[in-house]
Structures are given as structure tokens and as C-alpha cells.
Amino acid sequence: MFTGIVEELGEIVATEQLADAARLTIRGKLVTSDAGHGDSIAVNGVCLTVVDVIDGDSFTVDVMAETLNRSSIGGLTPGAKVNLERAAALNSRLGGHLVQGHVDGTGTVLARTPSENWEVVRISLPDAIAKYVVEKGSITVDGISLTVSGLGVSDTPAADGNRDWFEVSLIPTTLSMTNLGTAAPGTLVNLEVDVIAKYVERLQQRG
Incomplete structure (x- = not known):
């Protein structure tokens, strides 16, 4: 974990x-x-x-x-x-969210929009996991715990075939300490959705 x-x-x-x-x-x-x-x-x-x-x-x-x-x-x-x-130690603070390290799929960096104090990065979202992603919820991108700041669907699919997309807002610390700081449009990134959402869905399916 x-x-x-x-x-x-x-x-x-x-x-x-x-x-x-x-x-x-x-x-x-x-x-x-x-x-x-x-x-x-x-x-x-x-x-x-x-x-x-x-x-x-x-x-x-x-x-x-x-x-x-x-x-x-x-x-x-x-x-x-x-x-x-x-791996997390049981006596340490949980600064992000629960991450298993089990990748659910990959997305592609679509665009970067810089501002004075942060940068918004848009990433394509595979249809199979789009239902687990909610605005202000958590998502893991290349191992980074991030908060979803925006969601949308494009009229035409991206190069990887995905129409859904999400956005994350990166602060200077994240930009300087992770590889997302230099991830250009077209870069493939690993995605892991919140495991709790998947457990809830499974429980509902099983009644």
C-alpha cells in the first residue's frame, strides 16, 4: 500500500x-x-x-x-x-490517499495550461474506468495522488481513442518533484482510480 x-x-x-x-x-x-x-x-x-x-x-x-x-x-x-x-509505514501520515500500486489503465496527456502559481494538466480517461472518477475525488497519475479538478467529454476521440478526460491542477512542488512537471502532450501515464469506488460497485452488484 x-x-x-x-x-x-x-x-x-x-x-x-x-x-x-x-x-x-x-x-x-x-x-x-x-x-x-x-x-x-x-x-x-x-x-x-x-x-x-x-x-x-x-x-x-x-x-x-x-x-x-x-x-x-x-x-x-x-x-x-x-x-x-x-510502501507506506503504519506509523506515518497518510498525506495522499490509499494507493495500491495496481494500475487500472493508461491515459495520455492532452494539454497543459500554465498560470502564475499552478498548472492545469488535461489527461484522457479510458471508458472502462471513467465511471470511478468524480470531480474533487482522488486519482493516482504515475503514482501521484491528485485531486480531480475537472471532467469532460470531447466531441472527437483523442489519439488513444478515448473521449473522456479529466484535469488536475499541479502546484510548483508537484511540478518540480515529479515527472509530471515535464510530461508533454502525448505522454502516456499510468492511472489508478480510488479502490473504494470499485468495492462499493462490487457490493451493489452482489446485493
Whole structure:
């Protein structure tokens, strides 16, 4: 379990194809400082298990086919910046919201609108998860806990085929400490909706 508060902006050091899986080596001195084999670290919002720690500042993870197909992880290349967060401790504050690290789908950055003190980013929203997203509710974008500031439907689909979209407003801290600060239109991002909404729907379906 995570909180969606990014601890460190890491970097992909190397990628390796393993049959239908992949192995990534990621540099992140802070999250690696107390990491060991079997620990969980969220990489762009994807919960991954540490396979090995290298030189005290990098770690390796294996990514299975399901994760590669559902997230943007498979498209990462050496030099790419990634949001990193260690699993939440029970004695720490929950600064964001409950994040599982289980990506529900991907969206595409559609537009960025800067202002003096923040920046509004519009992201496409897959139809399959659009029903779980509400204005002023929480959503996880590449591992970042954010508040939905706007929702809408376009007359024509975006390049990824999605008509629905949502907007988030990013403060300077988020812009400087996460990879959303440099995510240009066309960038693919991982999305995780609030798990509570999915549980409520399931309970209603089962009566």
C-alpha cells in the first residue's frame, strides 16, 4: 500500500527483456537506502518487488507481462525519469490517499495550461474506468495522488481513442518533484482510480 506522495524522482539505468517479462534497473538513492530483496517500491504508480540492490543507490525489479500490457512501464528507456515511493509505514501520515500500486489503465496527456502559481494538466480517461472518477475525488497519475479538478467529454476521440478526460491542477512542488512537471502532450501515464469506488460497485452488484 502507498500514499501517492512521491519521495524521489528516480532514473531508469538499464532495461533487459526476459522472455515475456522485463527487468529494470532504477537509480533512486533515497528509496534504496533501506530497501532489500522482496520490498515493494512504486515506480510510476506500479507496485514492483525489489529483486536486488546495487551499490546502495540502485535496485532491480522484474515486470511480468500483465503489468507490461496494462501500464506504461514497458515503454521506459534508460534515462527516463520515474516517480518512486516506498510502501507506506503504519506509523506515518497518510498525506495522499490509499494507493495500491495496481494500475487500472493508461491515459495520455492532452494539454497543459500554465498560470502564475499552478498548472492545469488535461489527461484522457479510458471508458472502462471513467465511471470511478468524480470531480474533487482522488486519482493516482504515475503514482501521484491528485485531486480531480475537472471532467469532460470531447466531441472527437483523442489519439488513444478515448473521449473522456479529466484535469488536475499541479502546484510548483508537484511540478518540480515529479515527472509530471515535464510530461508533454502525448505522454502516456499510468492511472489508478480510488479502490473504494470499485468495492462499493462490487457490493451493489452482489446485493
